[in-house]
Amino acid sequence: MKIMEFGNGKKRICLVGCLHGNEVIGMKVINRLRREGVECASVKAIIANERAISIRRRFVDTDGNRCFPGKRNGNVEERMAYRLLKEIEGYDYVIDIHSTHADMADTVIVTKRKSLNEARLRVPIKNIVLMGREIAKGHSLIDFAEKGISLEFYKKRSVKDVSMLVRQTIENIGEGKRLKTKKEVYRVTGFIQRTGRPFAIRNYRLVRKGQPLMKDGPRIVRSEDSFYPIFFGERGYKGLCMKSVKE
Numbered sequence: 098m099k100i101m102e103f104g105n106g107k108k109r110i111c112l113v114g115c116l117h118g119n120e121v122i123g124m125k126v127i128n129r130l131r132r133e134g135v136e137c138a139s140v141k142a143i144i145a146n147e148r149a150i151s152i153r154r155r156f157v158d159t160d161g162n163r164c165f166p167g168k169r170n171g172n173v174e175e176r177m178a179y180r181l182l183k184e185i186e187g188y189d190y191v192i193d194i195h196s197t198h199a200d201m202a203d204t205v206i207v208t209k210r211k212s213l214n215e216a217r218l219r220v221p222i223k224n225i226v227l228m229g230r231e232i233a234k235g236h237s238l239i240d241f242a243e244k245g246i247s248l249e250f251y252k253k254r255s256v257k258d259v260s261m262l263v264r265q266t267i268e269n270i271g272e273g274k275r276l277k278t279k280k281e282v283y284r285v286t287g288f289i290q291r292t293g294r295p296f297a298i299r300n301y302r303l304v305r306k307g308q309p310l311m312k313d314g315p316r317i318v319r320s321e322d323s324f325y326p327i328f329f330g331e332r333g334y335k336g337l338c339m340k341s342v343k344e
């Protein structure tokens with residue numbers, strides 16, 4: 098785990114990258130922001146899973162964002178989680194950077210209503226996903242933060258653009274700035290199991306009840322209800338995609 102502090106301000110923000118070792122954008126963004134500096138906030142930046150980064154894998158022993166609060170004498174990721182929670186102690190804000198194979202618009206993920214308001218007001222990204230306990234079952238990093246925000250970027254997004262969005266978020270928190278841009282909030286209602294070869298669907302584009310989803314041999318699997326797909330195309334998840342409804 099690598100820890101760096103930079104920036105100057107009353108608001109203290111913990112910025113975490115590479116909870117998943119193969120999502121190196123977090124590390125690149127942290128290095129860039131440290132080089133360029135940030136205004137109006139004190140940042141503690143943490144490159145979390147260096148062991149997984151070195152072997153270019155999502156994790157070594159277990160998914161690093163599903164094992165909080167971790168264990169003092171556990172496996173690689175459990176020890177990382179345990180230590181990370183000590184590091185975020187006393188920080189009101191945790192921003193956690195991820196990347197995804199899913200071709201989808203930039204996405205803010207929150208797991209608590211309390212964090213939803215921060216996502217609306219401070220993050221210059223339109224799509225917000227309220228995840229509840231369906232995915233990480235209360236064992237993700239942001240579940241343990243006072244105000245926790247995960248940011249998901251399609252893997253082809255540039256370090257420069259992602260850095261700018263993260264910087265703006267940090268500075269908006271620091272300045273107490275309130276964004277007035279319109280946000281779309283999607284609440285995750287579950288997963289769709291993958292039981293065949295998927296037809297193309299697009300993230301955040303409404304799938305209607307009865308629409309073909311997969312081809313399972315001769316059988317066409319149709320959607321049982323209408324929903325907005327999220328994370329279709331992500332390899333880190335087992336299912337076809339997440340289902341959501343607009344709030």
Ligand SMILES: [Zn+2]
Nearest residue numbers: 117120195196
């Ligand atoms: Zn991730």
